[in-house]
Amino acid sequence: MWQFNICHEFRYGKIMYNQLDQYVGRSLKLYGEYCQGEAALFEQIVKPAETGKFLFMSNKDI
Numbered sequence: 001m002w003q004f005n006i007c008h009e010f011r012y013g014k015i016m017y018n019q020l021d022q023y024v025g026r027s028l029k030l031y032g033e034y035c036q037g038e039a040a041l042f043e044q045i046v047k048p049a050e051t052g053k054f055l056f057m058s059n060k061d062i
Contacts, residue, residue, distance in 0.1 A: 012039075 007016040010032055017025045027034040 004018050004020055005016050006019050007014055008028070010028065015028065017028050019025050019029065024034050033039075
């Protein structure tokens with residue numbers, strides 16, 4: 001049976017992605033990362049203990 005979603009180990013841990021996705025999936029498959037520049041910037045702004053609070057914020061809170 002064909003599986004659309006596959007899981008691989010990447011820089012930040014395991015990521016499951018759709019292997020038919022032509023942008024994110026292809027980038028992960030070819031380069032092992034996606035938007036690394038944005039991830040690096042986010043690491044400078046957000047401290048490890050703060051990551052959970054951003055999941056529950058709305059646009060008006062930012």
